[in-house]
Amino acid sequence: MHNCLLLLAALVFLPFTVGQAPFDLYKLSLRWPPSECNIGQLKCTPTVLNYWVIHGIWPTYENNTAVPQYDKTKNSCAHNPTKENQIKAKLSSIKNTLTQFWPSLRNYAKDKTNLKDWIHEWKFHGQCSDYPTDPLSYFNSALSLRRKNDLAGTRIQPREEPYQAKEIVDAVKQILGATPEITCNTHRPSGMIQLREVRMCFKRAKPPTEPRDCPIQFSGTCNKESDHIRVPPAPSPGHSQVPWLPINIFLLAFCLGIVI
């Protein structure tokens, strides 16, 4: 009888020990392309976008660790999550919206490059979300949260002069109603700290809608409210001389023509 109860207990709890601990929140990560593209690690083509784009939406534990990616034997968080080779078909109805708001910074003009990023996010964060077999709803949840918490209208406008970290936090708080996580990188030539990502946290729900404070307030190369953080403007298209080349040649030819 005793053994039988033990066996029963083992059968009940086994699935939980093999799977993962339940996660607590979703972290929506929004990136500022000019800061990602001016540190020499990414060659952003065809242009550096000058609006906030989605990096991902990540199932996260209270201790700020992201849920580890799906692994059939080690991390079977879901029964049979949608495989990566189905992502293209599953997202076809929202491809244009994703291309605009969830673009690959490497080359947003190429479907293949964008798809590669979406597949990466699905494998690392989507398969163990609350949508293991519904990538369309998973990606839509991020699009919808970005739309509802648009950073475009806040005080954080790109400019040469840095902001105090607290100003950035407060500006996000004003639209979100909760404390975000601010992630920075450092622009090497100038040594300036830059705003790289704003991360917004939401209570775990399907779909996530209710904001909550993020487990940490700063990450990357900023760590306190008094830090000075630059929000760099996108390089102006005028900096690229290539489009003007044909006109210059035309003018040169024209002038030469007049002289001759």
Ligand SMILES: *[C@@H]1O[C@H](CO)[C@@H](O)[C@H](O)[C@H]1NC(C)=O
């Ligand atoms: C964070 O919490 C999860 C779930 O409880 C646990 O699996 C993981 O090991 C923890 N990570 C750290 C760094 O403490």
